[in-house]
Amino acid sequence: MTIEKNILTIDEVSKLFSLSKASINYYINMGLIDVSMRRGNKRFFEYDIIKHRMNTIQQLQEKGFLLRQIKEKIMQEKYREVSPR
Secondary structure, X not given: OEOOOOEEEHHHHHHHOOOOHHHHHHHHHXXXXXXXXXXXXXXEEEHHHHXXXXXXXXXXXXXXXXXXXXXXXXXXXXXXXXXXX
C-alpha cells in the first residue's frame, strides 16, 4: 500500500483482487467502484471501501448477477445511504 497505509493504487487493487487494470477501469466507468482520491493522473482507493465493494461485486457475480444488475444494487445501496429516513 502506498502514501498512507490504507490507500491503494490501481496496481495494488489489481493484484489484491486478481483483476486486470482494464477491468478495474471498466468498473470505474460503469460506476461500480469509486476512486477515493486523485493526485496528478494517479487514482487511489481506500482499502476498506474498495475491499467491501469488490467483495460485494464478486459475491453477486458468484450468485449469477450480471454487472448491470450489480450496478443497480449498488446504486440502490448508495441511495439508501443518503436518503433521509
